[in-house]
Amino acid sequence: xxxxxxxxxxxxxxxxxxxxxxxxxxxxxxxxxxxxxxxxxxxxxxxxxxxxxxxxxxxxxxxxxxxxxxxxxxxxxxxxxxxxxxxxxxxxxxxxxxxxxxxxxxxxxxxxxxxxxxxxxxxxxxxxxxxxxxxxxxxxxxxxxxxxxxxxxxxxxxxxxxxxxxxxxxxxxxxxxxxxxxxxxxxxxxxxxxxxxxxxxxxxxxxxxxxxxxxxxxxxxxxxxxxxxxxxxxxxxxxxxxxxxxxxxxxxxxxxxxxxxxxxxxxxxxxxxxxxxxxxxxxxxxxxxxxxxxxxxxxxxxxxxxxxxxxxxxxxxxxxxxxxxxxxxxxxxxxxxxx
Amino acid sequence: xxxxxxxxxxxxxxxxxxxxxxxxxxxxxxxxxxxxxxxxxxxxxxxxxxxxxxxxxxxxxxxxxxxxxxxxxxxxxxxxxxxxxxxxxxxxxxxxxxxxxxxxxxxxxxxxxxxxxxxxxxxxxxxxxxxxxxxxxxxxxxxxxxxxxxxxxxxxxxxxxxxxxxxxxxxxxxxxxxxxxxxxxxxxxxxxxxxxxxxxxxxxxxxxxxxxxxxxxxxxxxxxxxxxxxxxxxxxxxxxxxxxxxx
Numbered sequence: 143x144x145x146x147x148x149x150x151x152x153x154x155x156x157x158x159x160x161x162x163x164x165x166x167x168x169x170x171x172x173x174x175x176x177x178x179x180x181x182x183x184x185x186x187x188x189x190x191x192x193x194x195x196x197x198x199x200x201x202x203x204x205x206x207x208x209x210x211x212x213x214x215x216x217x218x219x220x221x222x223x224x225x226x227x228x229x230x231x232x233x234x235x236x237x238x239x240x241x242x243x244x245x246x247x248x249x250x251x252x253x254x255x256x257x258x259x260x261x262x263x264x265x266x267x268x269x270x271x272x273x274x275x276x277x278x279x280x281x282x283x284x285x286x287x288x289x290x291x292x293x294x295x296x297x298x299x300x301x302x303x304x305x306x307x308x309x310x311x312x313x314x315x316x317x318x319x320x321x322x323x324x325x326x327x328x329x330x331x332x333x334x335x336x337x338x339x340x341x342x343x344x345x346x347x348x349x350x351x352x353x354x355x356x357x358x359x360x361x362x363x364x365x366x367x368x369x370x371x372x373x374x375x376x377x378x379x380x381x382x383x384x385x386x387x388x389x390x391x392x393x394x395x396x397x398x399x400x401x402x403x404x405x406x407x408x409x410x411x412x413x414x415x416x417x418x419x420x421x422x423x424x425x426x427x428x429x430x431x432x433x434x435x436x437x438x439x440x441x442x443x444x445x446x447x448x449x450x451x452x453x454x455x456x457x458x459x460x461x462x463x464x465x466x467x468x469x470x471x472x473x474x475x476x477x478x479x480x481x
Numbered sequence: 482x483x484x485x486x487x488x489x490x491x492x493x494x495x496x497x498x499x500x501x502x503x504x505x506x507x508x509x510x511x512x513x514x515x516x517x518x519x520x521x522x523x524x525x526x527x528x529x530x531x532x533x534x535x536x537x538x539x540x541x542x543x544x545x546x547x548x549x550x551x552x553x554x555x556x557x558x559x560x561x562x563x564x565x566x567x568x569x570x571x572x573x574x575x576x577x578x579x580x581x582x583x584x585x586x587x588x589x590x591x592x593x594x595x596x597x598x599x600x601x602x603x604x605x606x607x608x609x610x611x612x613x614x615x616x617x618x619x620x621x622x623x624x625x626x627x628x629x630x631x632x633x634x635x636x637x638x639x640x641x642x643x644x645x646x647x648x649x650x651x652x653x654x655x656x657x658x659x660x661x662x663x664x665x666x667x668x669x670x671x672x673x674x675x676x677x678x679x680x681x682x683x684x685x686x687x688x689x690x691x692x693x694x695x696x697x698x699x700x701x702x703x704x705x706x707x708x709x710x711x712x713x714x715x716x717x718x719x720x721x722x723x724x725x726x727x728x
Contacts, residue, residue: 328586328601331575335583338572345532345570346644347558347587 156405163311167304179307179375181415182314184392186368188411189321189404190361191396196403197325198357199337200249203389204261205365207245207268208238210384212366216373217285218278227293227309230370238366241268242359250354265389272381284380291374300374310371314408317367321404324360333357387430391418394437484543485510485678486531486562486648491540493526493702500526501537502702508648508678515681515693517713519723522699524682525567528650531680532564533557545647559587561647567656569633573626577617577636580625581608584640604643611639615669631662638669642677649673651681655688667691690714698722 167175187209195201212234219233248260272279279285290299293309300306324330332353336343344350373379391414399410414433421429486508493501501523508514516524529535531542533554542550549557554564572580582604589607591599612621615635620628625636634654641649654670655663663685670692673679683689689696689710696713698705700722706713713719 327598331579331583331601332586335572335575335579338574339570341554342570342572343583344553344555345558345564345566346584346640347555348583349555 152405159409160315164308167307172303175303175307176375177419179303179310180372181412181419182307182310183368183371183375184388184415185395185408185412186314186317186371187365188392188395188399188407189318190364190368191392191411192399192404192407193321193357193361193364195393195396196400196407197330197337198333198354198361199340200257200354200358201254201393202261202361203258203386203393204245204263204265205361205392206265206384206389207261208241208362208365209369209372210268210272210381211241211362212238212369213372213379213383214272214279214285214369215366216370217288217379220288220291220373221285225289225292225299226295227291227313227370227374230291230373231313231367234370234373235363235367238369239359239363241366242362243355246355246358249358250351262386262389265384266386269381269384272384279381282381284378284382286378288373288377288379290377306374310375313367313371317364318404318408321364325404329353329356391415391433394433394440397437398440484508485512485545486680487541487543488527488531489541489543491527491530491537491542493523493530493535493537499702501530503540504699504702504704506531506697506704508680510647511675511678512695513679513681513693515683515689515696515710516699517683517686517689517696518699518705521701523702524699525652526702527699528564528652528680528682532562532650555587558644561588561645562650563641563644563646563648564650565634565637565641565652565654567652569630569637571625571628571633571636571640574624576622576624577612577628577639578605578608578621580636581611581639581643585643585645588645589643607643608639611643612636614672615639616665630657631659631665634658634662634666635669642673646677648678648680651679651683653683654681655683655685663688 163178166178170178187205190208191202191205194205215237216230216234220230224230245264248264249257252260273282275281290301291306291309292299300309325333332343332348336348336350336353340350372383376383392411395411395414396407397410398414399406399408414436417436418429418433421432425432484507486506488504488506491501491504491506492499504523504527506527516527518524526535530537530540533549533552533556536550540550541548544557544560544562547560549560549562552560572583575583582601585604585607586600589600589603591603593599609618609621612618615638617632617635617639620632625633628636638654651670655666658666667688670679679692681689681692693710695707696710697707698713698716698719705722706716706719708716
């Protein structure tokens, strides 16, 4: 009964937020609308972080890598091949998924803090490559002047900030819906089980590495698609959009929102980005300090929010069951033997 | 009678300590086999070797005529070797039904193989009757982390059966259960399908005698004796081993 009430309240809040997001461009100015569109892109990357951190149990600092791959793929296609949004979105998602697939061998066999370190390194390496591969990425200057996107063939290009924002909102809503459906399938169930107890899942006959690889690639595709939204929102990208601070902010947002909740990840990531941009004006130069304090406070005040991610933060090969530990003291009743 | 599982010359060493030293074990289809011995005899190590979580330095393990020595726990589970742990191992945030569904998925056969969701629906169909058989229908929608110890044990048995096992490895299933729960456990284990072979490691010899038709006794990593429960009960060698082990 209580669960039903909570579900209805959550559904009501989600509907209100969605209505608020739809009418936002008519309420706020153009600049804020463009900021909101960029925030939507980052919130979608937050969803991919939540998919890995909260659902699959692989805390990550490297989702900026497929995000960047998607953004640059979209920018190159948008500038040279097609201005159709669907094409750009598919190419971006494929680029993100491809990069994630290439890094699968590095990530899926590691656990806990080691995953954080590896993914951090992957993210940083991608930023370095973007800065040096000038012929394709424009180097540290980035790519500018990307033409406005048209959602489908035959539709007009999205010339206004409002139109680009609504396009981003529609894509985010569709992809979040797809992720929610995915989590209700067999794959989602198995991922949640693996987060609970990986060794138990293996003992049931599941190919854990295969499931984690699938989650990693799917999260890469979502982050790649988010990259295309960044291009749509800004029409300009540079390696600075994908630095470590973005990774850290995304993880912070997901932790605040609750690592196992897609809706929470959306809200948390959006909140953190909004706070950063707002603080940028109110406390120039001190935004990272405030966000750091927010992170520490979250970890202490909302321990259940981070508990699920912590589940996999244990040393690799740590015994999960008593049976793998030394045997319990012998309780054999000698009298039974002589009966 | 064919040998479902045949382990030969199994040796496991931890440094200078020989946990298992040339142990042979053969389990037939549908057999109820118990493994007993004093503390430190190597029972759990042997179970780990058969389950695939420990790789022996020497020896072979064949299951259903095939060498499974290089396979891990997941691959062995897919071939029909399932294990019940000393401390019930369930997925705490998943409901009892979801636990059984997850355990059933690798070996379930869907009605329509390529139909989306077919495998999960087939697993779901298995879960209901299994939970009912274990007396867990009332808590089917409760997260497993909220269940009592005895209920988790019953749930783990349901999960093992959902994996359509041909051999069940039971590691002290009565550990931590009340007298009533032990009685229920014995009933459940006695009602297991005859097609399922069982290897039981248990300290409580009353359970061993009630549930098994063959008993192997280990001591210091070696096979001390093997026979029917009556033969083992009256063996002077075994009595001496237990007297030494307890002392």
